[in-house]
Amino acid sequence: MTMMSAAHEPNGRAEVPAFFEVRSLSKVYATEAAPVRALDRVSLSQQRGEFVSIVGPSGCGKSTLLMIAAGLSGASGGQILVDGAPVTGARKDIGLVFQSHVLLEWRNTLSNIMLQAEARRMDRKPAEARARELLRSVGLDGFEHQYPKALSGGMRQRVSICRALLHDPPHLLMDEPFGALDALTRDQMQLDLQRLCADRNMTVLFVTHSISEAVFLSDKVVVMTPRPGKIDRVIDIDLPRPRTLAMREGPRFAQYSREVLDVFVASGILREN
Amino acid sequence: MSSMTDGSRIGRAPDHDDPLSIEAVEARVQREQTRRARHDRVTRVVYPIAAVIVLLAAWELGRDMVGLPRFLLPSPTEILDAMLRNRAMLLREAWVTGLEVVLGFALSVAIGIPLAVAIFQSPLFSKSVYPILVSFQAVPKVAVAPLFIVWFGFGMLPKVLIAFLIAFFPVVINTVMGLASIEREKIHLARSIGLSKFETFRLIRFPNALPSIFAGLKISITLAVVGAVVGEFVGGNAGLGYTLMLANGSMDTALLFAAIFALSFLGYALFWLVELAERLCMPHLDRASLRGETG
Ligand SMILES: Nc1ncnc2c1ncn2[C@@H]1O[C@H](COP(=O)(O)OP(=O)(O)OP(=O)(O)O)[C@@H](O)[C@H]1O
Numbered sequence A: 001m002t003m004m005s006a007a008h009e010p011n012g013r014a015e016v017p018a019f020f021e022v023r024s025l026s027k028v029y030a031t032e033a034a035p036v037r038a039l040d041r042v043s044l045s046q047q048r049g050e051f052v053s054i055v056g057p058s059g060c061g062k063s064t065l066l067m068i069a070a071g072l073s074g075a076s077g078g079q080i081l082v083d084g085a086p087v088t089g090a091r092k093d094i095g096l097v098f099q100s101h102v103l104l105e106w107r108n109t110l111s112n113i114m115l116q117a118e119a120r121r122m123d124r125k126p127a128e129a130r131a132r133e134l135l136r137s138v139g140l141d142g143f144e145h146q147y148p149k150a151l152s153g154g155m156r157q158r159v160s161i162c163r164a165l166l167h168d169p170p171h172l173l174m175d176e177p178f179g180a181l182d183a184l185t186r187d188q189m190q191l192d193l194q195r196l197c198a199d200r201n202m203t204v205l206f207v208t209h210s211i212s213e214a215v216f217l218s219d220k221v222v223v224m225t226p227r228p229g230k231i232d233r234v235i236d237i238d239l240p241r242p243r244t245l246a247m248r249e250g251p252r253f254a255q256y257s258r259e260v261l262d263v264f265v266a267s268g269i270l271r272e273n
Numbered sequence B: 001m002s003s004m005t006d007g008s009r010i011g012r013a014p015d016h017d018d019p020l021s022i023e024a025v026e027a028r029v030q031r032e033q034t035r036r037a038r039h040d041r042v043t044r045v046v047y048p049i050a051a052v053i054v055l056l057a058a059w060e061l062g063r064d065m066v067g068l069p070r071f072l073l074p075s076p077t078e079i080l081d082a083m084l085r086n087r088a089m090l091l092r093e094a095w096v097t098g099l100e101v102v103l104g105f106a107l108s109v110a111i112g113i114p115l116a117v118a119i120f121q122s123p124l125f126s127k128s129v130y131p132i133l134v135s136f137q138a139v140p141k142v143a144v145a146p147l148f149i150v151w152f153g154f155g156m157l158p159k160v161l162i163a164f165l166i167a168f169f170p171v172v173i174n175t176v177m178g179l180a181s182i183e184r185e186k187i188h189l190a191r192s193i194g195l196s197k198f199e200t201f202r203l204i205r206f207p208n209a210l211p212s213i214f215a216g217l218k219i220s221i222t223l224a225v226v227g228a229v230v231g232e233f234v235g236g237n238a239g240l241g242y243t244l245m246l247a248n249g250s251m252d253t254a255l256l257f258a259a260i261f262a263l264s265f266l267g268y269a270l271f272w273l274v275e276l277a278e279r280l281c282m283p284h285l286d287r288a289s290l291r292g293e294t295g
């Protein structure tokens, strides 16, 4: 693995190559009217086990970035590297969670999760045991045979997270997974996610609108500004883990939130009168 | 009953003011709910039947009061009598028409769905065949019926083909629409979990299109009945359409009505079969809510 990345590193830098790297990524959407500049030379990197959040206002290209990172959409310039190798097609080494749950309404909870196993030709027995264990860990045991229609929004999103975790993906990509949930459910989901991440030492790239969600969950917060989508700042969050809800009221948490907010104020996205 | 309302209005007795425990309230709500559900179930069946009986009675009595002659409007009892007298014949002809409808419908499904898939999968098909199909839909299919009699004779074949022709379009168009209307995220999901194109179709795109396909099939089965009857009108020697023509020729209005009723029953039964297939193919549509209460 290191040999491979060394070969891809022309200037042979000595530092550890990042697990995941975005290099000068640009994306322009051609439309009937004027072309849309969604991303303008965006660069970021992520180490294994790191939780990185991307925060930014609506339309700043967060989803675009995530879709390109997943290999589901092509870049107009620049590239995505995983372990030093450029991504050329849909990545299979990921778990993907969308803003909507994207459950198949004709499959029950368990078989929605087992779709992952079927697609990857995993052994049925252990995969199913793991699916049940995941469901239990998010408090959904007993709901294996319910169809999505009979679940609440938060429960559906939990199922879709279980589906994304079934194969223990080396990289978890989440696009505003809690965006559609109420504040209380959202807090619970953040705590659940933190625990799941700690248990499995996961590498997560997480898109959100919410500053406090980003600060709460992340090791690193990437702040984006729109038109065109650019990275304005990257803030390292140095808070002890596991983080508690009470920490959100603490001075250091407030300090980090303020830092993110200041970027939006400085770039004119927020105006204080 | 009256003492209860008295008590609550005046609030005299303190022990009456004690709020019921939640278990007691729950039991009462549940009881009321079951009673209401049973009532709903009964009225859903009883009311339409009552309405039909009232209507038939009004028809039976009203016809004579207004003084309409029997050959214009037979009474329900006369129609029933005609149905019973001709039951062997009606059954035989209904069998013929039913067979034509089912064959025409089956043909339109067997050709329509694969064609829709081809249109959806191949840009060549979607750009060449689909526009032709859509514009061909404007042709009134019944107008083609005489031509089919010329080409295929007076047997069953032309009726099956007319039923097919008229039932075919909703199948194709609804299937194409169903396959095309899918959230982009579902396709993204399929790609990221490593499903092949074929597996994506089998596991995601096709089941996702099923509601739309069945909507098409339900339109299609109704139209297939129309197609078969039109075929029998134009050139037939069997089937309920032919019976209608015969009854018409001999001014036997009671038989005419009897055949119309038979045709309606046939159409309804076939429609119900398609609905049954729909429920079997998509069990989540009604089972979900049922299971929800116990889970
Ligand atoms: N398929 C597309 N065609 C044209 N323009 C697009 C397309 N997808 C996104 N865009 C544009 O690119 C920009 C970034 O969109 P994107 O969906 O990535 O934003 P976002 O940050 O995820 O916003 P939100 O927080 O609302 O989800 C927007 O201006 C949007 O209009």
Ligand SMILES: [Mg+2]
Binding pocket: A062, A063, A064, A175
């Ligand atoms: Mg988005």
